[in-house]
Amino acid sequence: MARPLVRFNHYRIARPSSPHRLKNWRRRSSMRSSDNALPGAIATPVAVILAAGEGRRLRSGRSSLPKPLVRLRGLSIAERSVAQLLAAGVERFAVVLGCDATLVQHEFERVARRRRCHISFVEAANWRKGNGCSALAAAPLVGNSAFLLTMVDHLLTPEMIRKVLADPPAQDEVALAVDHDTENVFDFPDLTKVEVTEGRIAAIGKELTTWNAGDTGLFYCSTLLFDGLAKAHTHGKFSLTDGIKECAAQGGVRAIDVTGEAWLDVDTPEAFREGIRRIDAAMAKGGEDGFVSQYLNRPLSRRLSMALSRTRLTPNHITLLSFFMGLLGAVGLATTEPWSWIVGGIVIQIASIVDGCDGEIARIKLLQSPQGAWLDTVLDRYSDVTIGLAVTFAASQLHDAVWVWPAGFAATVSFLMASYVTKEFQIRFHRPYPNNLINKLKRRDLRIFVIAVGAVMGQPLVALLVIGSLTHLAVFQILVSGRHCTVVPSQVNRPRCTGPPIL
Missing domain, CATH: 3.90.550.10 (Spore Coat Polysaccharide Biosynthesis Protein SpsA; Chain A)
Known part of the structure; x- marks a missing residue:
């Protein structure tokens, strides 16, 4: 260093x-x-x-x-x-x-x-x-x-x-x-x-x-x-x-x-x-939260962040903590024991709550950085894939059916596409996709919560397939909206959208 x-x-x-x-x-x-000036320094x-x-x-x-x-x-x-x-x-x-x-x-x-x-x-x-x-x-x-x-x-x-x-x-x-x-x-x-x-x-x-x-x-x-x-x-x-x-x-x-x-x-x-x-008010994400984050995760993570702000933990430490908690929860979901599903579901939901603390601590302590946001995004995708495949693996051990792996894999792919399609939208049309109903239905807070609830109820695969299907539908709606959104050449940063309104 x-x-x-x-x-x-x-x-x-x-x-x-x-x-x-x-x-x-x-x-x-x-x-x-002049004597102490660094070569090339601005x-x-x-x-x-x-x-x-x-x-x-x-x-x-x-x-x-x-x-x-x-x-x-x-x-x-x-x-x-x-x-x-x-x-x-x-x-x-x-x-x-x-x-x-x-x-x-x-x-x-x-x-x-x-x-x-x-x-x-x-x-x-x-x-x-x-x-x-x-x-x-x-x-x-x-x-x-x-x-x-x-x-x-x-x-x-x-x-x-x-x-x-x-x-x-x-x-x-x-x-x-x-x-x-x-x-x-x-x-x-x-x-x-x-x-x-x-x-x-x-x-x-x-x-x-x-x-x-x-x-x-x-x-x-x-x-x-x-x-x-x-x-x-x-x-x-x-x-x-x-x-x-x-x-x-x-x-x-x-x-x-x-x-x-x-x-x-x-x-x-x-x-x-x-x-x-x-400072506490600045912890908010600026209206970008999904339904679960807004009404469940954020109220809890804010209180946790206030306590964590008194420690030496950095946002990156919290990002890694949330990631490893997600992996630990995935281990519980990968077994065939219902009690282990319950534990795994609770752990991944706690990890989702903790995942909100890294950004809150960054805003509290003025430690925001592109590197930190990038690390958080990458580890979230790894965690999503691990959780989806863990649920699919457990189901494959319980059901001797050929459709389990293709269905589970397709649902897991939707988690990657949910992140990819909105970032591509911002790159191509020079603005973030609106945080509307469709966007909130594909957010990570909702899919982790649905899988966690499904695991506690003894139906993690059903929960995975339901939220995966819903996420694919949201991705499809964004693709349709993108077909009617064009960039005005003289106003590169202000795209003009025509056709059906974006929900």
Whole structure:
């Protein structure tokens, strides 16, 4: 396994308020960046994460754990802040330390090894004065390049981050992601308010009486930010908002509208509980569940995933666990003993429930990957074939009939075709097949459940043949629908379907 790309630069900034020092920092940082550049590497913006604050409002009287180390559904807040940026395509990070610097740095070092990313560190000596001092301390790590800036305790969706990345600032500009939907704000009294006029930030502050948007805490900055912070410091003002005000006074702050995207500042116990609620809500598969998953498997797997999130198990571990449970159940179904069928049926149904946990854990811990989804799909097909052939083998030992193997094999083939036909539909017509009644009747959750029930009732072969026939009919309906679906040449991603409606 390749070693993670991790670089631990540690600087301590004593008095970062001098514009002259800023220029020297940028010059030295630019030299470091060019010296350390990887051959063929694609430049992506550094994400500066402010992790210097005390987090007093989140700490309870029973624990003195630094905020970045507090665990939120299986991940520390530090790891979650990095993971959400990685999911959006960011690869390099600069973390500003302050309170409990050693503990916080060790946690981020662990995250860097686990997530295989590049992290540099800087310690702001005067972080207690305000988060503007923390932001200014990052100047030597970003040089003259544009960079993202966010707080360690902000939950942001990868979609929101990508939207900001797609709208970089000009050379002397700071871009701030703003939300115009006040209903989307959790802690309204603590909201930093923004007045946006023709796409520019005209005013910002918690004290504003006239405003039309909220500050989400995600910035895409040029080095203009450091100039604004240094100027604010000369006036005895040390918050990040003070620096943004100085930049806005020069007309240098642009608004990026991210209205509709979810974001949350986790700085109170109430916000922490809201964060857990939102993470739990993200476990859903987005309306792609079948009937059995929706009403039986998912309610159970969600509870199991909440427990598993506190362990070190990864989605791939759970995928393998579900696979081997399916094989174990198939062994029970391959015998001629009714009691063994009952055990086998129960085991494959439990395996089907556990199979939902890998995706849920991936969404909880931001570990989604094409490789993981591919592994899950391949092992599911192996499991399906093994279960179908096990039932057929047991029936062949009990019935001396020539039709058993052909019928069982045909039913088992339908399980492979169910997966193949929808994936081919998406490849050929550039869209997923609708999750309608036909699609749900051929889903894996239903066929495993039917076979499990049949096994418990002592009729596994009958259940296999029934669900196999139903799956073949669903596949046939999809083929018929595909005959009436054409791709418009000028709109490759938008196929046009004619003829009978797809159910």
